[in-house]
Amino acid sequence: MTETRTVMASLDALCAAVPGVETAVYMDMNQGTVLCASARVQVPQERLDTLCAMAATLLGQGEDREDEALILSATETLLLHRARRNAGEALGVVCAPGGDLANTLAQTRETLDSLAEAA
Amino acid sequence: MVLLDLQDHATMGDDLPLDGLLTKLASAGLSGPGPRIIARLGGADPLAAILSEIDETVLPRTLDFSTDAGRRVHCDVVGRRLLKVSDIVSPSPLPGQAALLGADLDASQGDAGDRLRAMFLGAMQGADILSVEAHMLGRDVAPGEVGISAALLADMWGFALDPDPPTDAAAVLGGFLSAIEQNVQAGIWMHGEEADSFGEEATLARLGPPVDLDAAAGELVAARIDPLEPAPLLATRMSGGDVRVIARFGDQVLVLLVNADAEADIAQHWRCLTGA
Secondary structure, three states: OHHHHHHHHHHHHHHHHOOOEEEEEEEEOOOOEEEEEEEOOOOOHHHHHHHHHHHHHHHOOOOOOOOEEEEEOOOOEEEEEEOOOOOOEEEEEEEOOOOOHHHHHHHHHHHHHHHHHHO | OOOOOOHHHOOOOEEOOHHHHHHOOOOOOOOOOOOEEEEEOOOOOHHHHHHHHHHOOOOOEEEEEEEOOOOEEEEEEEOOEEEEEEEEEOOOOOOOHHHHEOOOOEOOOOOHHHHHHHHHHHHHOOOOEEEEEEEEOOOOOOOOOOEEEHHHHHHHHOOOOOOOOOOOHHHHHHHHHHHOHHHEEEEEEEEOOEEEEEOOHHHHHOOOOOOOHHHHHHHHHHOOOOOOOOOOEEEEEOOOOOEEEEEEEOOEEEEEEEOOOOHHHHHHHHHHHHOO
16 A cells, blocks of 8 residues: 555656646556556546556557657657566656657666666 | 659669669658647648648647747647637737636637637738647546537638648658657668658568568558547667657658667657658
């Protein structure tokens, strides 16, 4: 429970600190489930399920797995980062277009670092 | 924009130096990060360009329209509808500014369309360039905020919204490649059954298994955010730190190996060029 609160607080802090971040999700890619989510707007469950599936597909599970993925669409940017403390977990961040993506990437990586240290 | 002729090097596996390939792309425009130019004097009608931007905005956004004459009009937009003009920066008041600024818009206001048209035309007065930058809407949309759809404004102003995206794929991808050239190590440009590759063979090999158009397009389908549209750009960081980028425009696809930590720069250039 304490760990969940730590992750939740980190996601809330990420959403609050970085302009343009609309949703931050911590996922278990093996189970395909969202462990924690922080969002400025209500996010439908099917949307969260889609993020989990995308993280599992794009970050992969094999030896040549990727650690990060960045996806652009017309209306948003999605960042997926494999967790440092558990390779089966991932952090997903949905941002508005037009924001400072370099800052968002840096803050997202810092969040992953802090979660790894807290584990 | 001019469609580029790559036929001279149009067999799978042909290698070109990147600068050689880019020389062929002289017609493709470069864009930097920041506001995106949507209309120039003598080019696209600025009102049509504004409506097109609103019509392409589905999620809650503030569209910051700015001119080189120093005027800015901030519009709150969601679901292809203009909710309100939330801010105006202008040396002198724009036509109808007092009535429009901060007011909730809806189609039942008979003169709203005319007021908006006059206000936007006033903002463009003396300007040669109109740009736009989208930001997240910094507030909740109230249930009663209905706004006016871009389609209705287009009817009022006598425009037809263009449903077709730009189709000059070679020029768009060429402009993208030129803009990020300093970060590109190797790549493959696929168009139809053909492909041009550039970079050293060993570096190209790091792009993974034999790359073909279907495989690259399949990765973009797996990365789609919009259920109906494949992602236009996917960047994945590989174990060595370098980044593999797949970018699609129309029927052409680029697969690139780019330097570590270049994702943000690359994404910014892509948005500037395509608006996506």
